[in-house]
Amino acid sequence: MAALIDMKLVSKWYGDLHVLKECTASVTKGEVVVICGPSGSGKSTLIKCLNGLEQIQKGTIIVDGIDLGSPKTDLPALRSRIGMVFQHFELFPHLDVLANLTLAQTKVLRRAKAEAEERAMTLLKRVGLEAKARSYPAQLSGGQQQRVAIARALAMDPVAVLFDEPTSALDPEMISEVLDVMVALAREGTTMVAVTHEMGFARQVADRVIFMDGGEIVEDAPSGGFFEQPQSERARAFLSKILAHTAG
Amino acid sequence: MVDFDFGVIIRSAGYLFYEGMAFTLFLTFFAGTLGFALGILLAVLRSSSYRPVRWLAATYVNTIRSLPLVLVIFWFFFLVPFVTQWVVGSPRPVAVGAVWSALITFTLFEAAYFCEIIRSGINGIPRGQIEASSALGFRPVQRFLLIILPQAVRNMTPVILTQLIILFQDTSLVYVVSLTDFLGAAGKIGQRDGRLVEMYLFSAAVYFVICYAASILVRRLSERNTISLARVGS
Numbered sequence: 001m002a003a004l005i006d007m008k009l010v011s012k013w014y015g016d017l018h019v020l021k022e023c024t025a026s027v028t029k030g031e032v033v034v035i036c037g038p039s040g041s042g043k044s045t046l047i048k049c050l051n052g053l054e055q056i057q058k059g060t061i062i063v064d065g066i067d068l069g070s071p072k073t074d075l076p077a078l079r080s081r082i083g084m085v086f087q088h089f090e091l092f093p094h095l096d097v098l099a100n101l102t103l104a105q106t107k108v109l110r111r112a113k114a115e116a117e118e119r120a121m122t123l124l125k126r127v128g129l130e131a132k133a134r135s136y137p138a139q140l141s142g143g144q145q146q147r148v149a150i151a152r153a154l155a156m157d158p159v160a161v162l163f164d165e166p167t168s169a170l171d172p173e174m175i176s177e178v179l180d181v182m183v184a185l186a187r188e189g190t191t192m193v194a195v196t197h198e199m200g201f202a203r204q205v206a207d208r209v210i211f212m213d214g215g216e217i218v219e220d221a222p223s224g225g226f227f228e229q230p231q232s233e234r235a236r237a238f239l240s241k242i243l244a245h246t247a248g
Numbered sequence: 249m250v251d252f253d254f255g256v257i258i259r260s261a262g263y264l265f266y267e268g269m270a271f272t273l274f275l276t277f278f279a280g281t282l283g284f285a286l287g288i289l290l291a292v293l294r295s296s297s298y299r300p301v302r303w304l305a306a307t308y309v310n311t312i313r314s315l316p317l318v319l320v321i322f323w324f325f326f327l328v329p330f331v332t333q334w335v336v337g338s339p340r341p342v343a344v345g346a347v348w349s350a351l352i353t354f355t356l357f358e359a360a361y362f363c364e365i366i367r368s369g370i371n372g373i374p375r376g377q378i379e380a381s382s383a384l385g386f387r388p389v390q391r392f393l394l395i396i397l398p399q400a401v402r403n404m405t406p407v408i409l410t411q412l413i414i415l416f417q418d419t420s421l422v423y424v425v426s427l428t429d430f431l432g433a434a435g436k437i438g439q440r441d442g443r444l445v446e447m448y449l450f451s452a453a454v455y456f457v458i459c460y461a462a463s464i465l466v467r468r469l470s471e472r473n474t475i476s477l478a479r480v481g482s
Contacts, residue, residue, distance in 0.1 A: 053379050080385025090380035094398050103394060104384035156384065 003062075004029045004160055004191055005050060010059035012045060019045050021215040022059070027160070027193055032186045034202040034223070035195045037212035038238055043195045044087075046212065047162050050193065051082045064159050080108045083153030083161035087169050089145040091137035097124070097148050098133040101155045109156065116155075123151040127181050143174030147181055154185075161185070163194035199242060203227055211235045253443060257450050260437040268433025269454075275419045275429070279354030280412050286355060287362025288397070294367060305363075312360035318421055324353040325425045346425045358415055365407050369400030406470035413462050417455065430454070 003026035012020040019042050027033050035043045048054040049061060052068050052075045061068040066078055091100050101120035105111045111119070124130040127147040137145055146166060153161050163182070167175045179201050186192055186205035196202070202209055202223055209226040211219040213234045219226060230236045257264075293305035312320065328349045329341035336342065344352075373396050381395040401408070420431040428436065431451050438447030 048379075051383055053382060076382070076385045076387045078385075079383055082383070084380070084383035086376055086380060088374075088376050090374075090376040092377070092380075092395055092399075094402055104386065107390055107394065108385040152384070 003027060004031075004064055005193070006060075006062045007050070008060050010046070010049060010056050010061060012042075012049065012054065012056045012058075019215050020049070020056070023212075023215075023217045024059075025210055025217055025220055027191065029159075029191055030189045031207045032190075032192045032205050033194070033208045033210060034206040035193065035210045035212060036197060036199070036202065036238070036242075037218075041212040042215040043212045044164050047164050047193060047195050050162055051079045051084060053084075076108070080104070080156055081159050083156060083158035085146070085149050085153050085161065085163045085166050087165040089137070089142070089149045089169075091145055091149055091152070093137050096134050096136050097129070097140075100137070100148060101152050104152075105155055119155055120151070123154050124148070126154075127151045128177075141174060142170045143177045146170065146174075146178045150178070150181055150185075160191035160193065163192065163196065165195050165197075167196065167198055197242060199227070199239075211238065213238070252446055254446055254450075256437065256441050256443040256446055260433075260441075260447075263437065264430065264433050268428060268430035271422075271427065272416065272419050272429040272431075275350060275354060275422065276412065276416045278351055279358055279419075280415055282351075282355040283358030283415075284362050284408070286359035288366055290359055290363035291366040291370060292392070294363065295370070309360045309363050312357055313364070317357055317418055318424055320357050321350065321353050321421060321424055324356070325349050328352060346422075346427050350422050350425060350427055354415070354419070358411070361411055362408070365404050365411060366397075366400055369404035370396055372403055373399050406466045409462065409466045409469070413459050413466075416462075417459065 005027040007026070008024050010020055010023040011018070023042075023046060025033075035047060037043050045054055049056050049068075050063065056069070063078060063082065066073055068075070068078070091097075092103070095103060098117065098120055101123065102113070102116040105116035105119065106113055121130055121133065124133055127150060129144060129147055129151070132140060132144065132148070137148070140148065150161075150166075166182070167178050170178065175198070179198060182192070182194070182201065183205050194201070194206075206223040209219070209221060209223045210217055211221075211226065211230070211232070211234075218232050219230065219235050221231070226235070227239070230239055290305050290309060293301050294309065296302050296305070325346065328344050332338070332342040332344055333340065377395060377399070378391065381391045386394065419429050422429050423432045423435075434447040434451040435444070438444035
C-alpha cells in the first residue's frame with residue numbers, strides 16, 4: 001500500500017546542532033504510529049516537519065503524494081489537510097469554542113457558515129463538549145481545551161492527524177478524557193502520528209512505535225514487538241525508566 | 249479673597265463646548281483612528297522580510313518618537329504646503345489650512361506610537377498560536393488579520409486607550425498654529441473678559457473629569473484582561 005506519509009533520510013540542523021539525523025519512516029493510511037523517546041531526542045521536531053512547521057535541510061518528506069520540499073508546493077493548502085494537536089492546545093483565546101472550530105473551515109476550506117457550524121457541533125458532541133460551544137477557551141479546563149483542539153483539527157476532515165505531546169501539559173486527572181477521545185479516533189481508522197509518553201495508549205491502539213534518541217530513529221517496530229522485545233539497549237533503558245511507575 | 253466670576257463659564261459654554269471641545273474631540277477621534285490604522289501598517293512594515301522596508305519604517309518611527317510634538321506640528325505646518333505642491337505638481341505652495349495640517353501631523357505622530365504598541369502586542373503572542381494557525385492552513389495574511397492582530401489589539405487595549413487619553417490632552421498644542429481647541433477657547437474667553445483664572449480652573453476640571461473617568465475605564469479593562477489571560481495561561 002502506498003504510504004500516506006513518507007520521509008526519507010530527513011536531516012535538520014539548528015545552527016551546528018544536528019537535531020534530526022537521516023530519519024526514514026513511513027505511515028500508511030489508517031495506521032496509528034506512536035513516536036517516543038527521551039526528551040531532546042528530536043521527536044517533536046520530527047512531527048513538526050511532517051506539515052512543514054519546521055524546515056528540513058536534507059531529505060524528502062512526501063505527504064499524500066505531495067513533496068513538502070518542492071518550491072511549487074502550496075504549503076498552506078497541504079497543511080489544511082493535515083490536522084495537528086499541540087501540547088499547549090493553542091486554541092484561539094479571542095474566539096469562542098464554536099468559532100475556533102469554524103474559522104478555518106469557512107476561511108480556508110470556504111465552507112458555508114451553516115455547514116461549518118453543523119460539522120463543528122457534530123464534532124463537539126463527539127468529544128462530549130457540545131454544551132461548551134459558546135464558552136471561551138479560558139473558561140475551560142485543560143482537558144476540555146485539548147478535546148476542543150482535537151475537534152478543531154478534525155473539523156478540517158484531515159487525511160491524518162499529528163499529535164505533539166497532547167497530554168504532557170495536562171493535570172493527571174484530565175489525561176484520560178483526552179486519551180479516550182484519541183483511542184476512539186484510532187479505532188475508527190483515523191491515520192494518526194502521536195508523539196507521546198503514554199505507553200498505555202501506545203500498547204492499546206498503536207500499530208507501530210518509532211523510538212528516537214539523539215535525533216535518530218533507533219527503532220521502528222510493531223507496537224507489540226517493541227514493548228515485549230526492544231532491540232536496542234537505548235530503547236530498553238528508556239522503557240525501563242518510563243514503565244517503572246506504570247504498572248501493566 | 250478676589251472676586252471670582254464663574255458666570256463667565258455659563259455665558260461662554262456654547263462657544264467652549266460646541267467649538268472648542270468639538271474640535272478637540274474631532275482631532276482626537278480622527279487622528280486616533282487614522283493613526284491607529286497607519287500604526288498597524290507601520291508595525292507590519294517593521295517586521296517585513298525586506299531589510300530596506302524594515303529600516304525605513306524603523307527610522308520613521310524612531311525619528312518621530314524622538315521629537316517633541318510641538319516641533320513636529322511646526323514642521324508639518326510649514327512643510328505640508330510644499331509637500332502638497334510637490335505631490336499635485338502645483339506651481340506654488342498649496343495652502344492646506346491649519347485644520348488639515350494639524351490632522352495630518354497628529355495622525356503621523358500618533359502612528360509612530362501606535363506602531364510600537366501594536367508591535368509589542370504582536371511580539372507577545374505565543375509562537376504556538378502562529379504554529380496552530382499555520383497548521384490549520386491559514387495563509388500569512390489571514391493568520392495576521394484573523395488570529396494575531398485581534399489578539400495583539402485585545403491584549404494592548406489598555407495601552408491603546410491610555411495613548412488616546414494622552415492624544416486628547418496633546419491636542420491642546422494646536423494653539424501653536426492658531427487653531428482653537430477646548431483649552432484655546434477657554435484661554436480666549438478668559439483674556440477677553442479678564443477671567444483667565446476662572447477659565448483655566450474650569451478647563452483643568454473638565455480635562456481632569458474626562459481623563460480620570462477614562463483612566464478608570466482603562467484600569468477596569470486591564471484588570472479584566474489580566475484575569476482572562478491568567479486563566480488561559482494556567
